[in-house]
Amino acid sequence: MVNPGLHREVIKILLGSFKNVSLSAIVGLDLGDEIELIYSIRADGALLHIETSVPKSNPKIESICDLIPGADFHEREVFDLLGVDFLGHPSLKRLILPEDWPEKLFPLRKDADLTSVKNMPVSPASLNNEIKTNERSIKILLGPQHPAMIEPERFVLTVDGETVVDVKPRIGYVHRGIEKAAEGRTYLQNIYLVERVCGICNACHTTCFCQAVEALLGVSVPKKALYLRTIILELNRIHSHMLLLGHAGLLIGYETLFHYLWRDRESIMELMEILTGNRVITSFITIGGVRRDIKEDVIREMKNKLRSLTERVAFYRAILEDDPTFKARTRNIGFLGREEAVRFCVVGPVARASGVKMDVRKDEPYAAYDEIPFKVIVRSEGDSWARFMVRLDEVDESINIISYALDNLPSGAYRVRVPRIVPAGEAISRVEAPRGELFYYVKSNGSSYPERVKIRTPTFANILSFIHLTRGCNIADIPVIFSSLDPCFSCTDR
Amino acid sequence: MTLIDGILRWAIKRSPWVLHFNSGACNACDIEVVALLTPKYDFERFGIILKPSPRHADVLLVTGAVTRQCASRLKLIYEQMPNPKSVIAVGACACSGGVFRGCYNVLEGIDRIIPVDMYVPGCPPKPEAIIDGILKLLSLKQTEVSDKRTPLNKKP
Numbered sequence: 001m002v003n004p005g006l007h008r009e010v011i012k013i014l015l016g017s018f019k020n021v022s023l024s025a026i027v028g029l030d031l032g033d034e035i036e037l038i039y040s041i042r043a044d045g046a047l048l049h050i051e052t053s054v055p056k057s058n059p060k061i062e063s064i065c066d067l068i069p070g071a072d073f074h075e076r077e078v079f080d081l082l083g084v085d086f087l088g089h090p091s092l093k094r095l096i097l098p099e100d101w102p103e104k105l106f107p108l109r110k111d112a113d114l115t116s117v118k119n120m121p122v123s124p125a126s127l128n129n130e131i132k133t134n135e136r137s138i139k140i141l142l143g144p145q146h147p148a149m150i151e152p153e154r155f156v157l158t159v160d161g162e163t164v165v166d167v168k169p170r171i172g173y174v175h176r177g178i179e180k181a182a183e184g185r186t187y188l189q190n191i192y193l194v195e196r197v198c199g200i201c202n203a204c205h206t207t208c209f210c211q212a213v214e215a216l217l218g219v220s221v222p223k224k225a226l227y228l229r230t231i232i233l234e235l236n237r238i239h240s241h242m243l244l245l246g247h248a249g250l251l252i253g254y255e256t257l258f259h260y261l262w263r264d265r266e267s268i269m270e271l272m273e274i275l276t277g278n279r280v281i282t283s284f285i286t287i288g289g290v291r292r293d294i295k296e297d298v299i300r301e302m303k304n305k306l307r308s309l310t311e312r313v314a315f316y317r318a319i320l321e322d323d324p325t326f327k328a329r330t331r332n333i334g335f336l337g338r339e340e341a342v343r344f345c346v347v348g349p350v351a352r353a354s355g356v357k358m359d360v361r362k363d364e365p366y367a368a369y370d371e372i373p374f375k376v377i378v379r380s381e382g383d384s385w386a387r388f389m390v391r392l393d394e395v396d397e398s399i400n401i402i403s404y405a406l407d408n409l410p411s412g413a414y415r416v417r418v419p420r421i422v423p424a425g426e427a428i429s430r431v432e433a434p435r436g437e438l439f440y441y442v443k444s445n446g447s448s449y450p451e452r453v454k455i456r457t458p459t460f461a462n463i464l465s466f467i468h469l470t471r472g473c474n475i476a477d478i479p480v481i482f483s484s485l486d487p488c489f490s491c492t493d494r
Numbered sequence: 495m496t497l498i499d500g501i502l503r504w505a506i507k508r509s510p511w512v513l514h515f516n517s518g519a520c521n522a523c524d525i526e527v528v529a530l531l532t533p534k535y536d537f538e539r540f541g542i543i544l545k546p547s548p549r550h551a552d553v554l555l556v557t558g559a560v561t562r563q564c565a566s567r568l569k570l571i572y573e574q575m576p577n578p579k580s581v582i583a584v585g586a587c588a589c590s591g592g593v594f595r596g597c598y599n600v601l602e603g604i605d606r607i608i609p610v611d612m613y614v615p616g617c618p619p620k621p622e623a624i625i626d627g628i629l630k631l632l633s634l635k636q637t638e639v640s641d642k643r644t645p646l647n648k649k650p
Contacts, residue, residue, distance in 0.1 A: 097599075098561075098562045098563040098599070099563070100562070101562075107598055114598040117562075117598055122562060122566055122601070122607075144564065151516050151521065151524070152515075152516050152517070152518070152563075152564055152567070172563055173518065173563045173564050173567075174516075174518045174519070174558070174561060174564075175518075175561060175563070175599050176518060176559065176561060176594045176597045176599055176600050177598045177599045178594075178597070180597070180598060181596065181597045184596070192593060193593055196520045196522070196593050196594070196617075197520065198520055198521055199519075199520040199521040199522020199523070199524070199525065199618065200521050200525060202520075202522070243525060247528075258532075259531075259532060259533055262529065262532035262533070263532060263533040263534060265532075266529075266532070269529075279526075279618075279620060280522040280525065280526060280618050281522050281617055281618060488521060490518075490520045
């Protein structure tokens with residue numbers, strides 16, 4: 001807990017004494033008279049928190065963007081949703097909320113009256129508001145509906161001939177207001193709400209939320225449930241990575257790769273279905289354990305399918321390493337150096353492909369990761385190709401983790417009953433999602449409804465580096481760079 | 495029924511071009527829509543192709559609960575599609591808002607913005623269900639199509 005203003009001094013000391021200092025999240029809390037800000041800083045694998053508060057009548061605090069450039073979007077989000085003014089921020093503008101959102105209405109403040117917005121008519125789409133040209137450069141609008149992207153988002157590209165000069169992302173098309181909605185639902189209902197933050201890495205979201213609530217409750221989860229959680233989390237990782245590699249194939253014009261990878265991905269979807277009953281949104285994890293036990297025949301089927309998948313992964317590695325088409329489109333494209341990766345606070349495979357060894361599974365083991373041996377895949381190339389290769393190697397590691405977990409599955413209960421009222425307190429939980437470190441902050445006020453749920457998704461941390469990577473690149477390389485970061489806008493916007 | 499009508503009815507059943515628009519979905523429905531393209535489900539065997547442009551599309555396949563930002567874009571895309579056109583709402587969110595009902599930035603279902611011809615519920619619906627929805631819609635549309643078409647001999 002420090003006074004406002006001193007937080008910069010603390011960060012300066014941290015930057016001086018640790019090698020890798022990056023921002024994990026800024027949590028904003030409305031405490032009635034004042035707004036509390038919690039800066040969560042990663043320093044060489046450890047997570048440190050700096051708490052400070054500003055008065056609600058005059059919410060102003062100094063920006064830390066000059067110390068940690070990756071704080072840019074984090075501060076803009078707090079500005080947008082809680083109305084805290086960050087002095088010295090390079091461009092403190094609206095980030096997530098729609099264009100027609102009323103000024104001075106901040107949805108995450110407790111006294112915000114949101115019923116008026118609900119009945120407000122939707123203003124028509126403005127199409128040409130951002131196209132301005134000068135002599136050399138022109139602006140190109142990409143999205144919100146665009147063939148190369150499944151999700152709605154908009155990029156304004158400033159191009160000079162074929163070279164991209166600047167990129168301005170406009171996110172928020174998928175912003176549903178989940179953090180606010182979570183405050184009005186019980187903990188049990190919230191499992192199914194946070195599961196739908198992102199349909200691709202849904203098990204990571206539920207695990208992360210349940211871990212935070214379990215920490216508040218003080219329950220210990222049975223060992224078998226921890227192993228089953230590990231299995232579903234790794235299945236999730238395999239399916240997410242294969243989905244991304246296939247989609248990257250589609251974007252670079254290598255459609256065969258897309259069809260091959262998605263055909264093999266179907267075997268993972270089938271495994272999730274026989275394990276949990278659902279293909280995509282699994283609803284497998286609950287507070288106190290998991291919702292189903294694993295059966296003998298499921299274990300057998302899983303081992304068979306994973307064995308044949310290992311052979312396929314070897315085949316894909318040969319393609320990614322040797323295929324001239326794939327290499328020509330990805331080698332030395334979108335280079336992100338080690339120093340920049342730390343400065344922009346990127347997480348997950350993007351950071352690991354730039355040589356930053358960071359993995360929540362090793363740094364702060366959860367589920368059964370402290371008992372299962374596995375390698376953290378790190379590469380030093382830092383280009384798009386390395387980011388794809390890290391993901392492919394992680395698929396292999398995940399198969400090993402699942403095989404080990406199936407062989408060493410403990411016996412006993414798979415869930416414990418937990419009370420519905422959660423004692424007052426606050427908890428932070430982290431999970432290594434397929435796209436990187438996922439961060440949850442849950443504050444309880446002693447009832448069955450949470451006081452505040454903050455979700456910082458890995459894609460939100462990575463999106464800032466996209467602007468940096470695309471400056472100076474060719475227009476045709478944008479889809480490759482874009483997909484190599486594995487963007488997911490339903491995560492980013494929440 | 496004229497010859498033109500016959501050709502049109504045959505074409506609308508056998509080569510519907512689908513435009514997929516995500517109006518604020520969590521990606522679960524979207525990856526199931528993309529899974530339709532892949533070898534296991536392969537909906538191109540029905541002549542269905544995913545098309546990126548609204549000007550070429552016959553069927554608009556919408557996922558997601560319609561966020562405030564997407565609503566006007568969704569309307570615009572619908573207006574850009576040529577007649578005869580139809581709309582399928584895929585997933586519980588697109589049908590009624592689903593789990594996001596009551597969220598401040600969500601308009602709860604695409605039928606508040608544009609007319610919907612077919613609802614495919616589920617969270618997310620299985621790929622088989624989405625294919626079934628598209629094909630059922632097309633059989634329905636086959637009978638209606640001659641009414642909505644501008645007659646060829648009529649000068650605009």
